[in-house]
Amino acid sequence: MKRFLAFCVLVGCGSPPAGEVVVYTSVDEIYAREIFDAFTRETGIAVKAVFDAEEAKTLGLVHRILAERARPQADAFWNGEAARTALLKDRGALEPHVAPAAAGIGPEWRDPDGCWTGFAARARVIVYNARRVPEPPRTIAELADPKWRGRAAMANPVFGTTAAHVAALAQQLGEERTLKLFQSLKVNGLRLVGGNSHVRDLVARGSCDVGLTDTDDVWIGKLRGDSIEMVYPDQDGAGTLVIPNTAALIRGAPHPENARRFLEFLLRAETEALLARGRSRQMPVRPDVAGPEGMPKLESLRGIKVDWSRIAGSEPFLEKIRSVLDL
Numbered sequence: 571m572k573r574f575l576a577f578c579v580l581v582g583c584g585s586p587p588a589g590e591v592v593v594y595t596s597v598d599e600i601y602a603r604e605i606f607d608a609f610t611r612e613t614g615i616a617v618k619a620v621f622d623a624e625e626a627k628t629l630g631l632v633h634r635i636l637a638e639r640a641r642p643q644a645d646a647f648w649n650g651e652a653a654r655t656a657l658l659k660d661r662g663a664l665e666p667h668v669a670p671a672a673a674g675i676g677p678e679w680r681d682p683d684g685c686w687t688g689f690a691a692r693a694r695v696i697v698y699n700a701r702r703v704p705e706p707p708r709t710i711a712e713l714a715d716p717k718w719r720g721r722a723a724m725a726n727p728v729f730g731t732t733a734a735h736v737a738a739l740a741q742q743l744g745e746e747r748t749l750k751l752f753q754s755l756k757v758n759g760l761r762l763v764g765g766n767s768h769v770r771d772l773v774a775r776g777s778c779d780v781g782l783t784d785t786d787d788v789w790i791g792k793l794r795g796d797s798i799e800m801v802y803p804d805q806d807g808a809g810t811l812v813i814p815n816t817a818a819l820i821r822g823a824p825h826p827e828n829a830r831r832f833l834e835f836l837l838r839a840e841t842e843a844l845l846a847r848g849r850s851r852q853m854p855v856r857p858d859v860a861g862p863e864g865m866p867k868l869e870s871l872r873g874i875k876v877d878w879s880r881i882a883g884s885e886p887f888l889e890k891i892r893s894v895l896d897l
Contacts, residue, residue: 590616591828594631595648596730597621597815601786601850602648608844609835615828620644629654629729635663635820642822645829648815648836652688653734655816656882659685667819667830671838679814679855681878687837688814690845690852691868694735695800695810697788698780699773706801707780710739713755720759723769723781727752727891731766731784735811736891737884738874742808745887753894762895774798784813785865786850793849802871809872814855815845 595602599621606617622631632654635644639662647664649655658664659681666684679688696713698706707713713722725732740748752760761778763769769781770788774796788800802810817836823829835841842854851862861867 589614589828590618591825591832592618592620592643592645593648593832594620594635594644594646594820595622596631596650597648598650598850601845601848604848605836605841605844609832612835613831615831617832632658636661639663639822642820642824644820645823645825646832646836647818647820649818650692650815651731651734651813652686652816652876652878653737653881653884655686655818656681656878658818659683660879660882663821665819665821665823665826667833669817669830669834669837671834674839674856674858675837676855686816686818687833688816689837689855690842691812691814691855692731692784692786692850692852693802693810693812693871693873694731695783695785695788696780696803697770697773697783697791697798697800699776699778700797700799702776703779706799707803708801709803710782711751711754713760713780713782714751714758716758718758718780720761721779722755722758723761723763723772723778724755725766725769725783726762726764726897727895728888728897729765731813732782733884733888734813734881735782737881737887738811738876739808740884740887741877741880742874745890748887749890749894752891756895760895762897770796770798786852789851789862790849802866804872809874811876812853812868812871812873815852 610616664685668684672687696707727733727736766783766787769783770791772778773781774791791798817833819829839856839859842859845852846854846862851865853861853865853868
C-alpha cells in the first residue's frame, strides 16, 4: 500500500547509534522494503526509511532535504525519478560520489559531476482497458480526439513522474506546442487525479478508458488480474519517456560511510536484476542485466532525449501547465 511513513524519531539525547543509515525515498514501500531488508541482512546496518506520500511523490522529500541543508537528517536519497534529484544537485544538497558498483552504468544515466546515478528505469505509457478499447491511442495527442472525451485520466502534472513527463515534452517539442497539447486535452475533459495508481485503477474498473501512467503501475494491475494493457507512446516523433531511479549521497550526511555502503549495494547489478524480477518489473539500464519478462529492452525503445539538469529548472513551465489546466 502506498502511504506516507512518518519519520522515525531517533531515541536519545546524543548522536544516533552506529550501525544505521537514514534513507529518504520516494519509491513505494512495497518495492523498497525488500531492498532495505536485504541490505541489513548483508551488512548489519539498519535502514531508517522515510517515505513520501503518493500525491506529493518526491516533492515533499525534496523540500525536506532542502529545508534540512544546515543540519542534514538524511544520509542518502533514493528517488523514483531524476528531475528533482537534479534539482537537489543544483541547490547544493548532494555530495559527489561515484559508487564502484555502478561501473557498468552508461554515462547517459549519470550526472556528469557524479552527484547522482540512475538505474532501474520505468517508462511513461498509455494504459487502456483491454475490454473496452480494441484500438488504443498511440500518441498523447490522440487523447484529444472526441471519442475519448471525458474518458482519459492523468495524475496531477505538478508532481512526480507526470511532472517530469510534461517537462520532457516541453524540452523535446517546445513549450508552445506542449501547452497547446495540454490545452486540447483539457478541452476534451481530461480527468486529473492524485497519482499514477489512481489513473490505473480508474481505467481498470472502466471509469475511464485510457490514461497516462508508469509501467510499474500497469504491471501491478495486470498481476492482480486487471484487464489492462499499455502502449509506449510516440508523441509526434518525441518518443517514450524513460525515467530511471536515482541514487545520491546527501551533503553533510550524518552517517556518510554507511550511506556509501548503501549506495554501493543499491547500485550493483544484482539489485537491478532483483527490481527487474519483482512486481514493478523495472528495466535495467545495464545492457548485460536481463530485463523483465514481457517488457521491451531499453535499447529497443525510441526514448525522449532528456537533459535532466534542464528539467530540474522546469518549475516556471509547470506553472504555465497548471494555469492551462486550471489547477
